[in-house]
Amino acid sequence: SQQGEEDPQALSIQEGENATMNCSYKTSINNLQWYRQNSGRGLVHLILIRSNEREKHSGRLRVTLDTSKKSSSLLITASRAADTASYFCATDERNNDMRFGAGTRLTVKP
Amino acid sequence: EAQVTQNPRYLITVTGKKLTVTCSQNMNHEYMSWYRQDPGLGLRQIYYSMNVEVTDKGDVPEGYKVSRKEKRNFPLILESPSPNQTSLYFCASSLHNEQFFGPGTRLTVL
Numbered sequence: 001s002q003q004g005e006e007d008p009q010a011l012s013i014q015e016g017e018n019a020t021m022n023c024s025y026k027t028s029i030n031n032l033q034w035y036r037q038n039s040g041r042g043l044v045h046l047i048l049i050r051s052n053e054r055e056k057h058s059g060r061l062r063v064t065l066d067t068s069k070k071s072s073s074l075l076i077t078a079s080r081a082a083d084t085a086s087y088f089c090a091t092d093e094r095n096n097d098m099r100f101g102a103g104t105r106l107t108v109k110p
Numbered sequence: 111e112a113q114v115t116q117n118p119r120y121l122i123t124v125t126g127k128k129l130t131v132t133c134s135q136n137m138n139h140e141y142m143s144w145y146r147q148d149p150g151l152g153l154r155q156i157y158y159s160m161n162v163e164v165t166d167k168g169d170v171p172e173g174y175k176v177s178r179k180e181k182r183n184f185p186l187i188l189e190s191p192s193p194n195q196t197s198l199y200f201c202a203s204s205l206h207n208e209q210f211f212g213p214g215t216r217l218t219v220l
Contacts, residue, residue: 031207042114042200042211043153088152092207097142099169102152 004032004101006091012107019076021104023089024069030092032065034074036067037086037103046074080109114200114212122218123162123191131186131215133201141204142184143168144176144195153200159184167195191219 007022010028023032030054034049035043040056049056049065056063086103093099114135123129135142143158145168155168159178173195175187184203188195196219202209 033207033209035209040198040214040216042213043202043209044211045208048207089208090153098155098209100145100153102150 004099005034006087006101007090008104009102010107011057012106012109013079015081015108017079017080018082018108019108021074021087021106023072023074023101024097025072025089025091026070027091028065029067032072033090033092033098034061034063035070035086035088035090035100039085043088044062046104054102073108076106079106079108081108084108111176112210114201114203114210116199116215118215119213120216121220123220125192126190128190129189129191130215131184131201131217132200133184133186133212134182135184135201135203135210136182137210138181138204139210140181142178143191143200143204143209144174144184144186145200146170147200148194148197156186156199184200187190191217193219195219 004025005021018077032047034046037043047058059078065072086105088103090100115194117132140161144156145153154170157176159165199215200214
């Protein structure tokens with residue numbers, strides 16, 4: 001069964017704008033990760049945030065985690081056309097038992 | 111180059127004809143996993159392996175088998191494929207949480 005659920009399912013923005021994607025999950029987690037997938041390709045790890053962390057940055061990415069609301073958000077600032085991809089959150093309930101959401105399809109228009 | 115490889119990348123087969131999709135990683139990772147990706151459903155875990163000779167069912171193991179005789183290899187076996195196993199399959203490996211994905215195998219069962 002899916003654990004994470006991303007929102008929105010699809011997002012279309014102009015280059016330079018910020019993109020925010022949300023993820024909700026159902027049970028307690030050890031950590032939450034965000035992955036990116038270009039069409040039909042394997043997923044690429046972006047960032048991991050542990051259950052005792054509230055915010056994490058990596059370049060133009062900012063991830064927040066609210067364990068009380070069982071939710072996370074991924075913010076991509078100053079988006080570029082190359083950011084066009086699907087983004088997935090994944091939760092780790094037990095050691096390495098990963099559950100992925102259905103993803104948010106981001107389109108960045110040049 | 112550190113990578114996860116899968117073969118074949120594309121396969122069209124018929125119902126009932128046994129097939130194996132190979133997965134190999136060169137990063138000495140203990141953890142390996144198989145996922146299938148279907149539209150609107152995200153990635154669903156089929157089987158995972160914490161180490162050699164240790165395998166566990168994921169969320170959708172029915173119709174699949176795996177083996178882990180060596181650390182680097184984790185083949186996915188479909189003894190009697192059916193059309194509902196038509197999907198995009200990904201193998202992944204990890205050492206500490208972050209998963210490295212293979213390029214995917216697109217399987218069509220007629």
